[in-house]
Amino acid sequence: MNEENQGLFTRCIHGGQRNCEVTGAVMPAIYTSSTFAQESPGIHKGYEYSRSHNLTRFSFERAVASLENTGLTEEQDTTCGGFAFASGLAATATCLEMLDSGDCLLAMDDMYGGTYRLMSMVRERSQGIRPVYVDMSDFTAVESAFKEHRPRMVWVESPTNPTLKVSDLARIARIAEDHGAIAIADNTFCSPILQRPLDLGMHVVMHSATKYLGGHSDVVGGVLATRVPEIAERLRFLQNSIGSILGPFDAYLCLRGIKTLGIRMERHSRSAMEIARMLEAHEKVERVVYPGLPSHPQHEVAARQMGLPDGPGFGGMITMYLKGDIETARRFLENVRVFALAESLGGVESLIEHPAIMTHASVPPESRAKLGISDTLVRLSVGIEDLEDLMADVKSALDAC
Numbered sequence: 001m002n003e004e005n006q007g008l009f010t011r012c013i014h015g016g017q018r019n020c021e022v023t024g025a026v027m028p029a030i031y032t033s034s035t036f037a038q039e040s041p042g043i044h045k046g047y048e049y050s051r052s053h054n055l056t057r058f059s060f061e062r063a064v065a066s067l068e069n070t071g072l073t074e075e076q077d078t079t080c081g082g083f084a085f086a087s088g089l090a091a092t093a094t095c096l097e098m099l100d101s102g103d104c105l106l107a108m109d110d111m112y113g114g115t116y117r118l119m120s121m122v123r124e125r126s127q128g129i130r131p132v133y134v135d136m137s138d139f140t141a142v143e144s145a146f147k148e149h150r151p152r153m154v155w156v157e158s159p160t161n162p163t164l165k166v167s168d169l170a171r172i173a174r175i176a177e178d179h180g181a182i183a184i185a186d187n188t189f190c191s192p193i194l195q196r197p198l199d200l201g202m203h204v205v206m207h208s209a210t211k212y213l214g215g216h217s218d219v220v221g222g223v224l225a226t227r228v229p230e231i232a233e234r235l236r237f238l239q240n241s242i243g244s245i246l247g248p249f250d251a252y253l254c255l256r257g258i259k260t261l262g263i264r265m266e267r268h269s270r271s272a273m274e275i276a277r278m279l280e281a282h283e284k285v286e287r288v289v290y291p292g293l294p295s296h297p298q299h300e301v302a303a304r305q306m307g308l309p310d311g312p313g314f315g316g317m318i319t320m321y322l323k324g325d326i327e328t329a330r331r332f333l334e335n336v337r338v339f340a341l342a343e344s345l346g347g348v349e350s351l352i353e354h355p356a357i358m359t360h361a362s363v364p365p366e367s368r369a370k371l372g373i374s375d376t377l378v379r380l381s382v383g384i385e386d387l388e389d390l391m392a393d394v395k396s397a398l399d400a401c
């Protein structure tokens with residue numbers, strides 16, 4: 001059976017994989033060898049040096065390429081357009097190297113604080129790129145930014161971290177295509193189970209594999225996938241030239257994590273929907289932002305471009321504004337017991353955090369204020385524990401604040 005015709009849950013387990021030809025092993029070995037013996041100079045089995053070729057990493061890269069529907073074959077690109085890196089930011093940093101000095105980079109105004117820091121506080125200085133930030137959930141703002149700045153690359157997160165704004169990826173991909181710009185989607189919050197940006201016309205998809213792909217908060221990694229052969233060629237060159245690759249042990253953990261991605265995303269989405277509904281009705285909560293709620297400003301777009309294979313699904317991330325002030329938020333966060341107060345997201349365990357102080361501290365205070373990353377904003381990453389325990393935990397922390 002052709003892989004493209006297989007369901008996503010099947011591809012989580014088998015996509016891009018084959019059993020070991022020597023032993024029949026159903027999981028790849030963790031190839032720790034940094035180099036590979038050659039028969040004669042330049043005559044080898046396709047593996048020269050582990051930065052360039054590592055079979056454990058290749059297996060993970062091909063798995064992501066399959067899930068994200070790159071459509072590329074191994075003949076077109078060794079890993080079918082998948083490229084794994086030491087972290088999500090290493091993947092982003094390598095991607096930005098497709099730009100030349102002086103190029104404009106059009107980016108979402110709300111996104112992970114570290115991505116903003118890399119673009120504005122590192123690469124603007126060292127690479128001379130010109131980042132321009134717009135609210136891409138407003139398509140007219142995207143259109144006028146294209147006219148004014150003529151970007152060569154568009155970077156969009158959807159839903160965004162942490163305010164969960166949703167952008168119409170198909171429209172953004174189309175305008176980028178019309179202007180000859182490379183369109184990239186950070187798909188970390190959705191994973192390929194809920195959203196496949198390449199199918200919507202984006203050229204490249206990026207993940208912090210630290211999150212849902214790894215799924216167990218025990219590995220840091222990043223990955224890119226592209227459907228465009230020329231971009232795959234460029235990314236392969238850049239991955240090898242820059243060298244911020246994912247190591248074989250970590251590639252193995254990410255690959256292992258992906259096996260259960262489908263059932264985890266189902267559970268994350270179902271539990272988060274219930275918790276979001278409960279919070280929206282709670283007297284101590286000012287506002288809940290969750291793409292699955294009809295009150296979400298871009299709920300219709302979210303329902304169109306996100307979803308589980310057999311029905312609605314909006315992921316495990318919830319953002320809420322508490323009534324009160326920073327002390328209320330502090331008390332709430334100090335009183336959760338099942339949720340852990342920690343940065344990161346997307347693991348089996350539930351996490352909760354305060355973006356203004358924690359994950360988005362590198363975003364300038366004026367920008368935070370404009371984006372609504374206020375002192376009472378709290379971000380939840382709903383895990384796969386019993387829903388009743390998660391509900392009881394959040395309710396009792398709300399009672400205490």
Ligand code: P1T
Binds near residue numbers: 087088115161186221
């Ligand atoms: O942490 P790293 O693997 O380098 O990934 C960076 C990154 C990129 N994109 C998104 C949407 C992200 O959320 C992240 C990392 N985010 C957190 C650590 C966090 O707690 O939000």
